[in-house]
Amino acid sequence: MRLSELSGKEIVDLKRAERLGVLGQTDLEFNEQGQIKALLIPSMKWFGFRKQGSDVRVPWSHIEKIGTDMVIVNLEQ
Template identity: 30%
Template sequence: MTLHDLSEKDVIQIKTGENLGRIDDLLFDEHAAKLQSVILRGRGHLFGLLGYEEDLIIPWESIRNIGTDVIMVDAEPLPAQHRTKRCQ
């Protein structure tokens, strides 16, 4: 499976059923030669004109199942009101 294959799947939080987004990047530990986590870029507000939510980093160990359409994770995302905006 490639990063492109992973990026086409929605990431779903198992406990709440919330769609967290899609994988945009991976963190790789070059010393241990293993994947550390996946990165979901923060969602834009008004096409990014009003900033972005903070990126969500999910440890690789939190991924419970990779299906044909979705990736199920057991990770607690920060509530939207506590996430800070980033500007690009």
């Protein structure tokens, strides 16, 4: 799968049924081999300004399913 195919998909937490963000507005963490290690989802934004809070880090191993419209993650692993 190409990175361009992931862009625009919503990231949803399986346990809380909560929307975490959209791929394309997240940062990616890579390992030494160039593989994606984790998704870094920024904290909530308000009119383009970042509110207080830390980013949500989703390890690649916590991704349950990548569908046509969304990425389902399990943050409680």
